[in-house]
Each structure stands twice: as C-alpha cells, then as structure tokens.
Amino acid sequence: MRRLVIDVQPLEYAVARLDPDQAVPADLLTHPGQVLVSVTRTQREVSIICPAKFAPPGAKVEADWRLLSVRGPLAFTLTGIIAALASELAAAGVGLFTLSTFETDHVLVKSDDLTRAIDALQAAGHDVSM
Template sequence: MKRLTVDIAPGDYTVCRLPAGSAPPRIEASGLVSVTSTPTEVSVVCPTEAAPDSEHSHPGWRLLTVRGPLEFDLTGVMAALAGELAAAGVSLFAVSTYDTDHVLVKATDLARAVKALSEAGHEVN
C-alpha cells in the first residue's frame, strides 16, 4: 500500500441509529455528515452538536479522512487502515464516499491511532 495522507478533523462526532423506516434526518453541519438508510435502520454519522436525538447514540468519536480523491481502481486503502488500527487495538467505524475513505476512532484511542498509522508510514495531520 502506498503512503496515505490522513487528516484529523476537528471536533467530536457521533454515530447513532434511528428506527427502521425513519425519515432520513436533515442535518445542517460543517464536516462529514453521513445518513444511510437500509431496511433495518437509519444510520447517522455527524458532528456531535448536530446529532439527532436517538436512543442508540454514541458520541466521542474523532474523524480521520484519507486525503483524496482516490481512484476507484485503487485497492487496499481501507484494509491497510483497518489492519494497522486493529494491530494497535483500535476499533473503527468506517465510512466511504465517492472521493475518499473515512474512519472514526474513539477520542480516547486517537493518540494510539495516530501512532499506529504514522509508524506504518502514513502521514497524519
């Protein structure tokens, strides 16, 4: 895997789940906002200050974004990040967009995540 540049976004993020069939919420926030609807849930990732009320809400995540855009035929980006973080004992929540990949790690694990990615040869800003 080639060296990646990973940017750490400012602020706290929340990952939450809304009941199946919920209307996707309209979230006005700067930063990453991801709303994914499946037959069994509506999943939301967004800055904590914009998070919808949810019984299943998990704040305290930090966002790491691979600087892109990435070509669609580029392989192994998420596998490299996930493997390096897993080896360091850091769990992640992954989100991919058209241009790039994002991983969220718990704020308490951010220093370990940065160290693991840096030691693997990636540039972390």
C-alpha cells in the first residue's frame, strides 16, 4: 500500500439513524466550516454522519467518534485503500466505521481509540496529522 496522508479532524462526530420516512433536518447541510456531513437513505433507514453537536433531535445516536480523512483527491482506479486502513486498524484492535466520498475516503474511530489508531497508521508508514 502506498503511503497515505491522513488528517485527523478536530470535532467529535456522531453516526445517527432516523426511520426511513423521517425528514432530514433542513439545516443539517447549512452549517458553515470544514465539517463532513453525510446523509444516506435506504429502504430501512436514514443514516447521518455529522459533528455530534449537529445530530438530529430524536435520532438514535452513536456518538464519540473521531474522523480521519485521507487527503485526496484519490483516483477511482486506486484499490485497497479502505481494506489497508481497516486491516491496519484491526491489527491494533481498533474498530472503525468507513465512508467514501467522490474525492476521498474517511474512517471514523471511537475517541478512546484515537491514539491507538494514529499509532497503528503511523507504524504502517502513513503520515497522520492533527
């Protein structure tokens, strides 16, 4: 695997769930600044990844995540990025939640595992910056 540059984002993130018929709060995508917000609707749920302070009221929320973003853009032809990161973190006993966007890949790890995740990624040769 090639050396990746990974940026640790400063905020605490949450993964939230709404029922599939619930509306996504209109203001969720209007927050200024350098934050990631992702909304995915399936037949069974609406999943939202966002800074914890923006988690929708009434949603089932799993909070206390930290966001690590691979510095991109990454070509669509690249293979194995998430697999490599997942393998490196799994070897260190760090659970993760992944998300890919048009330009790059993101990994969320629990706040308590952040130091262990950074250490594992640096030991694998990646450049991790806070």
